[in-house]
Amino acid sequence: MKDEEWENRELEDRLRRAAEIFDPLPAGALQSAIDAYALHTLEAELAELAFDSLERTAGVRGPGRARLLTFRSPPVTIELEISVSGGTGHIIGRLLPPQPARIEIHGRRPMVLTADPLGRFSGEHLPTGAFSLRCRLPSLVVATEWITI
Template sequence: MNEDNEFPEAGSADDELADDLLEEELRQAAAVLDTVPDALRQLALDAYALHDLDARIAELTFDSLVDALPVRGVPDAPRMLTFSAGEVTVDVEVTEDGLIGQVLPPRSARIEVLGGPQTARPLAVDTLGRFTSDTPPAGPFALRLRTGAEVIVTEWLRA
């Protein structure tokens, strides 16, 4: 500090130290007052761990929650989803009892329901491209389709 001013000159070592201390105090305050919930942090880590750099993304082209008209007298209609990646289409029906779907055009494939790194559940695909799961997805999920050398991953959705 100099005699004429109460504050150090800009760019001085004292000024840099004060900035560093203020930054550290703000980091500590944010860590206490604005924490990221553990569940959200884990979901982000799980989603990142599951990304597949060589996979094609199957875009959501139909979602009955958004694109369909409500049916009178059907309070809990199943959610219908359609994903497309080039010539491959995946139709999925999500119910409280699980998943029912079909890969079109029919082909031999392996499908996994993704919900976290430890929760990938493989599903059998028959010769007509159909697959089922008796376990409904809990929380965000995606499907990973493997057909020989090709890998297709759907967008992530909440069940």
């Protein structure tokens, strides 16, 4: 290795250590970035956030109130109700048009739920933090953007 390359690597190491001390990466940020990259590389259609009750009720939300979200893609709409109690989340969802599907929750603790023939699904003990849903329908996969609870 050339002296100049050695000096550059040494400088990079020093800068990296300084950044870790003075501007540390927030807890969970690296895992969220890894999860986001994994989602980006999937062959999934991204459902667009069409409604978020958190944006509509700023200043009105109180503890224990549910957050309502609607995601839309051309073939399917995903409606969610998310509440937090005792430090964990609870999710109730519905697919429109109604249809069975495998619902994968990607986040700190991955979960798999099943939507019944009416498109309904629910899950408990969701860890707080960022997650996304991936709905595996018979003909395609639809993913939501990241949600934080």
